[in-house]
Amino acid sequence: MSERDSREVLRDLETGRMSWDEVREILRQKKTLNRFSEYRSALSETTPFGDRVLLRVGEYLLVVCEPDGSHAVRCLECEHDFGDPRVNWKLSSRVRVRRTLEEFLEIYLYEEVCPEPGIAEVREYYCPGCFTLLCVECVPTGYPPMFEFLPDLASVYTDILGDTAPTDPEGEWVFEDRSLSKVEAWASTTTTVDTQGAGR
């Protein structure tokens, strides 16, 4: 990738410390299959999780292999645990919803280019541990949250790392969206809703 140590290069790139000329040089270089392992090495040195880091699913979110062999999405700023990567991490976040023009103007500055109050809402998803902004969504009222990336960990282990597939307590690790399990648990508890509560 470069005469410099690849992990150092990736670290500089990640932290925006690289000049555009250096980036262009990297862009021109031939890509190689060992990038994933180089990147994991860089992440293991720059995050609190060491070599338990598997991959990145967001600017501040990593899939980490837990000591018990399970996998979790964790915040790289504060290590907050968002749980199983097959469950949309947003369901374990804190969310602020902006609905009024005044709230939109705090982030979009000009009324003429803001989302439309009453039709659109802007959701800001924060890490409950450190309140880092993890994702922003501008969607219609009542739209379910997007689950942007569901990685197939079994394929990552077997096809990219050449390792054995991970397992679950119930056996083989299955690639499937399990977000509904969380929602169903909420639905099975009280349904009393304070419509004046926070978040609206």
Place this chain on the structure above:
Amino acid sequence: MGLVPRKLLGDRTLIEQIRHSDSLTEGGFYHGLELLVEREHDPITYERFYDAVHSAVMGARETSKNVAASPGARELGELLFALLTPEGHAVAVSSGLVGHQGAFRIAIKYMAENGYDRNPGIRPGDIFLACDPATSGTPHPGDVYTFIPLFSGEELIGWAAGMNHTMEAGGSVPGAWPPWSPNTFTDGYLVPPTKVGENYEDYTWLYKQFERRTRAPMFNILDEKMRVAGCKMVIDSVTDIIDKFGLDYFKATSREIIEETRRICIDNVKMLTIPGRTRYVSFRTVPYKGIVDGVWPQSAHNWLLHLHTEVQINTVEGKLHINWDKISPANFHALGGYQGILESNLWLNVMDAIGLGLKPNSGMNLAVTYDMPQGALFNPPSDKYSAGNPWSSSVPLFNGFSSGLETSKRARGFVEESWNADLCWTGIQGEITLKDGFSFGFCQMDLLGASATPARPYMDGEPLGTAWWNPSSDTGSVEEWEYVLPGIYYLCKNVLPGYCGHGKFRGGLGMQLAFVVSDEVKEAIIGKVGATTGNYFTGQASVPGGSYPAPTSTLIVYRGTNVLELMRNGEYPGGIEELYEWIDQGKFTHKGREVHKEEVGALLVRPGDVYIVVGNATGGWGDPLHRAIERVEQDVKENFVTVEAAAEIYGVPLGDDASGSISVTEGAVAKRAEIRRAREAASVPFEEFWRTERQGVVNGDMHEFVADAYAELKGFSTAFKQDFESFWQLDEETIGAEHE
């Protein structure tokens, strides 16, 4: 000869040849090419051959565009030339509007299916023109394709293809992307593939058609002459190449080049991606209700388009599949389209996302599969649906494809290759009538020729940094546009401070273009379209970088201003900010103001009216509170970000907001801690949000626009209905009980 069936390809007619090739491709290798024989045997000659055909199409583009008069082709480079196989797959393409190569084969197939090789006949020097999206692959009415067959003796061995984005398409509203159009009959002058000339000369009637059926005949006629000239250059150059390399080599190697590209795409997916599923979405509104009711009653409706894209990434096999099972249905508006818009977008996005180290050609379309459901926005129930303005809706749809791949590539560690993929464009169009009675239609393409680049994991987006659909584009000069659009003067063309999605790395600042209608003009009609136009939403619902998506675009019109008088005194406002100051000071006066976030088909403007188009911003990457303090300071110094935004969005108090007793860094640390506390106070655990939002859904507590969209989607898409109702844990019984 006459109307005798012709076996143009040895023992096959054209349609027999297409079916033959398609059947060979069904095995997984393009045209059944399991081995790249010529490439393996002599790679140097193979590369020399490709270089020769590539040079042929590049040379055709660079020379022929000087024939054109329209600034879209000549100034912005919105044209393309290609060498095609007999079946219409592109072997080599010039730079320019490269995505269209994905669509050329649709017109060729239409001609084959309809027996054009018998009637009207396909002969050397024949010219075929096509600009009907339903039959030709042309994405929208302004895109016009010209084909000239390539023969060796009696045998059809390929096609030269040329295209460009023309200035005016003759639709119900002036311009080339009519955003107000209920069906194909109001889209404009649409020509299914048609023989329009022979011996490399257009028939006179074609020019008369342009004169009668479009609002920019001079430009359109010269554009056609440009396409014919370029195609003739391709034919001549490739004929020389065949003389040099031999006919058999030409036939074999042309196809190998396509298969080689397909294989490289597959290999790139294997190398660049993390396997899994990605989902991104964007929304567009089509507010026709109250505008078209009296004349187009079927369209008297407000639509919210659900542009949802799921990508299934199979890294080990190098396969990408796009699932559009939750997209909105086709309807009586202009933002739908046909297969050509999909293939053109697909090619562009494959190029951006995985197009490394390859020869750009149709092999890229062959490397990705997709499902667009029957009856959906881009697979309408019949050929009577409008395809007036599908670039506005399909670009955000495909941003969802690229966003997924950017997310996956970042996960694999290819940081340098990642960006937000919230790509954009804005178009201005209309018709001007001068006081002497002369009138003309136009597209004004400043913000089509260059858009902001998206933020990346390591750098800000840049204004006017790319036209990702055109590697050789340019925004064009103000003088050029004023020259071809007499009567409309620029007041400003510059970036709008703070107009972006903010983030650790912010999006590229969008542009503000302000114009005044001069007193040379009797009256003018203007419209505004574009993929930047999220209307009532941001450009994308969310972006890979996780920060604020790009704000929408807008059109602001001031009626009856005094700006012409100010200009006579040598003064005019340099942008929105100054204009607002002048309004406050009473210096700039007007009789009315309109704001249009939505796409606009036709607004009548008169001398003294000012209109401002704001667009082409992109979204941010990462938390703004993580932005380097010196970058925030620099932004304020450059007037890219206001002092207020620096303090409240980035947490860096400067100027009057800063405390004199502490350093900027200390101030920022304190302010950022304060903003984090404010985030905590303003937010709730997701479960609490789920309960309150769900109650709103159950109660139907939402705008009619949104409620209608959910009802439409649940009626059309089983997948959407299932996802929506299961997420909110709804069924008819629940809703009924909770209502009570």
